[in-house]
Amino acid sequence: xxxxxxxxxxxxxxxxxxHPPVPARKIGVLLVNLGTPDATDYWSVRxxxxxxxxxxxxxxxxxxxxxPVLNLxxxxxxxGRKGRDYAxxxxxxxxxxxxxxxxxxxxxxxxxxxxAGALGAGGAQVIxxxxxxxxxxxIASRLTALQEQGCDRVLxxxxxxxxxxxxxxxxxxxxxxxxxxxxxxxxxxVAPPWHDDPAYIExxxxxxxxxxxxxxxxxxxxxxxxxxxxxxxxxxxxxxxxQCAKTARLLREALGWSKERLILTFQSxxxxxxxxxxxxxxxxxxxxxxxxxxxxxxxxxxSADCLETIEEIGMENRDYFLQNxxxxxxxxxxxxxxxxxxxxxxxxxxRELSGWV
Numbered sequence: 001x002x003x004x005x006x007x008x009x010x011x012x013x014x015x016x017x018x019h020p021p022v023p024a025r026k027i028g029v030l031l032v033n034l035g036t037p038d039a040t041d042y043w044s045v046r047x048x049x050x051x052x053x054x055x056x057x058x059x060x061x062x063x064x065x066x067x068p069v070l071n072l073x074x075x076x077x078x079x080g081r082k083g084r085d086y087a088x089x090x091x092x093x094x095x096x097x098x099x100x101x102x103x104x105x106x107x108x109x110x111x112x113x114x115x116a117g118a119l120g121a122g123g124a125q126v127i128x129x130x131x132x133x134x135x136x137x138x139i140a141s142r143l144t145a146l147q148e149q150g151c152d153r154v155l156x157x158x159x160x161x162x163x164x165x166x167x168x169x170x171x172x173x174x175x176x177x178x179x180x181x182x183x184x185x186x187x188x189x190v191a192p193p194w195h196d197d198p199a200y201i202e203x204x205x206x207x208x209x210x211x212x213x214x215x216x217x218x219x220x221x222x223x224x225x226x227x228x229x230x231x232x233x234x235x236x237x238x239x240x241x242x243q244c245a246k247t248a249r250l251l252r253e254a255l256g257w258s259k260e261r262l263i264l265t266f267q268s269x270x271x272x273x274x275x276x277x278x279x280x281x282x283x284x285x286x287x288x289x290x291x292x293x294x295x296x297x298x299x300x301x302x303s304a305d306c307l308e309t310i311e312e313i314g315m316e317n318r319d320y321f322l323q324n325x326x327x328x329x330x331x332x333x334x335x336x337x338x339x340x341x342x343x344x345x346x347x348x349x350x351r352e353l354s355g356w357v
Contacts, residue, residue: 026125027356028151028186029349030142031107032171033159033304035134036097040087045079052134057170060233082307089310102304103130103159105337106345113346126357127151133171140178146186153187155352157345159303161200162247163193164229164240191352195243196250199347203340204247204300205254211332212296219296219330221263221287224248225313226301228266228275241276247300267317268308284317288324295321296330303341305334 037048053059053070091101107130114126127149131142146154158171172190179185194200212219226244234241248264255262267280280297287295297317299309314331321329335341 024125024150025152026127026150027353028143028146028149028154029110029126029128029157029353030139030146030154031103031110031128031130031157031159031345032133032139032175033099033103033130034167034306035132036099036306037083037086038136039095040083040090042079042083045083045086046075048135049079049082050075055134055166055170057173058166060230085307085311088315089307097306098310099304099306100132102306102336103132106130106159106304106341109337109342110345110349113342126353133174139171139174140181143175143178143182143186147182147184151186153189153356155189155191155349155356157191157349157352159345160301161193161303162195162226162240162243162301165233165238166229168193189352189356191348193243194344194348195247197344197347200344201247201250201254203335203344204251204298206340207335207338208251208255208298208332211298211330215296215330217294217328217330219294219328220292221295222257222261223263223265223280223283223295223297224251225265225267225280225297225299227308228269228279230271231274231276234276244276244301251300267312280313281317281320284320284326285324288321288326291325293326294328295326296332298332299334302334303345304336309334 035048035052037044039045050070053074059066059070086097089098090096091098094101107128111128114128127146129142129146131137131139133139143154156171156175158168160167160171163169175188175190179188208222212222224247226247229238229240244266245264248262252259252262263278263283265278265280265283266276269275269279284295284297297313299305299313302309309331318329318331335344
């Protein structure tokens with residue numbers, strides 16, 4: 001039988017005279033999602049878009065070409081239009097974007113599970129916090145807050161089921177940038193993507209079944225729409241496309257559906273270059289033109305509903321479908337902070353905290 005010895009780092013005793021107080025050692029879990037503007041006005045949206053579109057992970061075009069385009073064209077014309085889009089989905093009660101509302105709820109849901117005893121075995125106290133890669137609250141501010149609460153170990157959990165350099169990697173970049181400014185860095189772990197995790201696939205399948213059961217019509221087809229990236233990123237070795245395809249395949253198997261029933265597509269393309277195909281908007285129009293009258297769209301690559309799911313899918317693509325001959329359209333919510341959604345986050349966090357708790 002293996003005998004466990006006490007952790008020498010947890011040894012306690014009287015401190016030397018004059019020694020400053022030492023907080024109890026704790027573990028932090030930092031959930032990170034993409035981000036949202038602080039408000040819907042022109043300047044708030046402009047600040048957000050500038051931070052987002054200045055990220056070299058997001059836009060890999062040469063700066064000599066990209067900076068004039070970004071500053072002279074995009075940041076002049078796009079903030080007003082996107083601000084109106086954000087205003088159409090804004091959480092006016094909290095005065096924030098829905099992504100911020102949902103990410104906070106996910107952190108609170110995970111914290112409640114931990115407090116109830118799902119995690120934290122062995123006497124280690126686990127503190128859950130959340131941040132946004134772009135906008136507020138910033139990763140640096142929440143890392144500092146965790147450290148000030150006594151967290152000397154932090155699990156970073158980017159809330160992206162599929163890995164992409166433009167999402168997961170840039171969260172790590174920003175986190176390491178914050179750590180570089182710290183004299184005493186906490187030990188860091190990064191949760192890997194969970195695109196094929198059984199808990200995730202099961203939660204998606206349950207959520208889709210429940211969502212479809214609430215409709216008053218039976219869709220003839222369901223699109224699984226993932227956020228797109230430029231085709232060039234795939235050719236450079238980004239695994240995102242493969243992980244999306246695997247998620248879609250496993251989801252079909254869990255639901256017992258065919259490729260014709262659950263169709264993989266990619267949305268949110270930007271600029272003139274080729275992106276991952278098939279495109280969601282073009283597929284929606286084509287299906288309607290071919291006689292499909294009833295359509296539903298799910299967005300498995302998003303852990304929380306946001307502008308790209310609520311407005312782009314639920315409004316923009318709904319209009320495309322109806323304008324091209326479709327009759328009934330539905331958008332199925334993301335996992336969000338539902339029990340199934342928290343199940344997934346809990347499963348990932350519990351696995352990745354192994355050895356710490």
